[in-house]
Amino acid sequence: MKLCRFKTGAACHHARIGLTTDDATVLDLSAAGVKSLTALLEGDNLVAVLQALMTLPMPRLPLAEITLLAPVEQQEVWAAGVTYLRSKKARMDESEFSASAYDRVYEAERPEIFFKSLPEKVIATGGDVGIRRDAKWNVPEPELALVCNSRGKVVGYTIGNDMSSRDIEGENLLYLPQAKTYLKSCAVGPFITVGASEAQARAWAISIEIHRGGVAVFNGETSVGQIKRTFDSLAEFLFRSQSFPHGAVLLTGTGVVPPDNFTLAAGDRVRIGISGIGTLENPVAIV
Ligand code: DO4
Numbered sequence: 001m002k003l004c005r006f007k008t009g010a011a012c013h014h015a016r017i018g019l020t021t022d023d024a025t026v027l028d029l030s031a032a033g034v035k036s037l038t039a040l041l042e043g044d045n046l047v048a049v050l051q052a053l054m055t056l057p058m059p060r061l062p063l064a065e066i067t068l069l070a071p072v073e074q075q076e077v078w079a080a081g082v083t084y085l086r087s088k089k090a091r092m093d094e095s096e097f098s099a100s101a102y103d104r105v106y107e108a109e110r111p112e113i114f115f116k117s118l119p120e121k122v123i124a125t126g127g128d129v130g131i132r133r134d135a136k137w138n139v140p141e142p143e144l145a146l147v148c149n150s151r152g153k154v155v156g157y158t159i160g161n162d163m164s165s166r167d168i169e170g171e172n173l174l175y176l177p178q179a180k181t182y183l184k185s186c187a188v189g190p191f192i193t194v195g196a197s198e199a200q201a202r203a204w205a206i207s208i209e210i211h212r213g214g215v216a217v218f219n220g221e222t223s224v225g226q227i228k229r230t231f232d233s234l235a236e237f238l239f240r241s242q243s244f245p246h247g248a249v250l251l252t253g254t255g256v257v258p259p260d261n262f263t264l265a266a267g268d269r270v271r272i273g274i275s276g277i278g279t280l281e282n283p284v285a286i287v
Pocket residue numbers: 079080081082083084087088091112141162176252253254
């Protein structure tokens with residue numbers, strides 16, 4: 001079962017809440033009185049609530065006829081890093097200066113967690129993701145994203161793109177916020193898969209394709225099961241000594257890194273797929 005936010009036409013500014021079980025049509029839950037994703041995610045028995053809602057008469061809209069919005073309302077987006085061995089190696093290779101920090105954080109009990117985006121700055125599928133105009137080495141990071149409610153419970157899963165400037169990150173660890181958090185650096189969506197256990201999610205594949213002028217210039221794949229840490233422990237660290245009254249989205253780190261001679265260019269298209277969720281696709285623009 002997958003939730004989404006959508007609108008029905010260019011002139012319509014009103015976000016609706018949708019539910020899909022077939023990836024071809026969306027039930028308009030707004031017609032059953034559901035006005036917010038956040039309120040739904042706060043409920044204790046989400047799957048049962050959605051099953052009950054599905055018995056009500058509601059418009060069923062073809063997916064091809066709606067515009068999918070980012071599935072965030074007032075949720076901040078945060079991100080964990082160096083949670084896959086592949087990411088640790090890439091960071092250590094990119095910077096001798098910072099190598100021991102990455103090595104240590106991979107092994108440490110406390111994960112690396114950083115702020116990624118305000119909700120209103122999150123890019124939806126189809127929108128431009130950005131590469132910084134002052135960066136020379138830019139990559140997308142395809143990541144499973146945990147959707148947490150205000151109590152820190154993981155209630156669903158979506159897809160995140162943690163756009164990153166590797167030359168800025170590699171120059172000095174203290175530049176990480178500039179390498180990671182800039183205009184259009186975070187895309188999320190399009191669906192939130194609910195009702196899947198961590199064990200089920202760990203069997204999902206994460207894939208990425210980058211197209212330039214219609215030609216694939218990079219593709220890669222990993223398995224969610226390669227994440228070193230449990231989802232609950234990542235969420236617990238995010239919520240420790242912190243409060244998120246509307247819940248939060250936590251990207252869980254990347255396990256796919258393009259070769260070191262690869263950098264994104266304006267006009268590229270980044271397509272990230274997670275088998276249990278769907279596809280997040282964005283063109284790239286210089287910001
Ligand atoms: O400190 C570097 C960030 C690492 C990251 O974003 C990742 O592993 O996904």
